[in-house]
Amino acid sequence: MGNNLGLADIxxxxxxxxxxxxxxLAELMGRxxxxxxxxxxxxxxxGKPFTIEPHMVLKLAGVLQVDPVELLVAAEIxxxxxxxxxxxxxxxxxxxxxxxxxxxxxxxxxVEQLVKELKNGNxxxxxxxxxx
Numbered sequence: 001m002g003n004n005l006g007l008a009d010i011x012x013x014x015x016x017x018x019x020x021x022x023x024x025l026a027e028l029m030g031r032x033x034x035x036x037x038x039x040x041x042x043x044x045x046x047g048k049p050f051t052i053e054p055h056m057v058l059k060l061a062g063v064l065q066v067d068p069v070e071l072l073v074a075a076e077i078x079x080x081x082x083x084x085x086x087x088x089x090x091x092x093x094x095x096x097x098x099x100x101x102x103x104x105x106x107x108x109x110x111v112e113q114l115v116k117e118l119k120n121g122n123x124x125x126x127x128x129x130x131x132x
Contacts, residue, residue, distance in 0.1 A: 007052070007074040008042040014064035015040075028063045029056070051075075054083050062088075 005013070015025050015036075022036040029036070038050050052060070054077050061068035072082055100108040 005074065006042060007071065008040050010066060010071060010074050011060065011064065012040045014066050018064065029059060054081055058083060058088065
């Protein structure tokens with residue numbers, strides 16, 4: 001999707017691309033149509049901003065067949081609150097997967113160490129941003 005769209009726009013476009021109406025999406029999400037309406041408006045009927053739990057964002061991404069990272073970012077959920085996504089595959093150009101089962105044990109261990117170092121580096125970089 002991209003183009004810095006907000007969560008409401010991404011959801012609406014993806015839902016329509018799948019030829020789903022709001023009631024269909026609500027049923028797939030285990031919610032009522034009112035929830036979907038408010039989600040697509042970006043605010044509650046009370047006027048307060050619509051907020052969504054990170055695990056619901058992942059479910060929504062799966063139902064709408066969109067990149068979960070794109071939805072988490074659009075929902076403005078801090079990265080520190082993102083759920084574990086190691087079990088989720090993505091079609092995003094920003095996400096790459098490597099099948100380490102075809103590698104030798106030494107190669108697999110090296111890849112695992114590199115990923116761990118990258119994650120630690122990203123976490124340190126993120127925490128450094130918040131310090132000042």
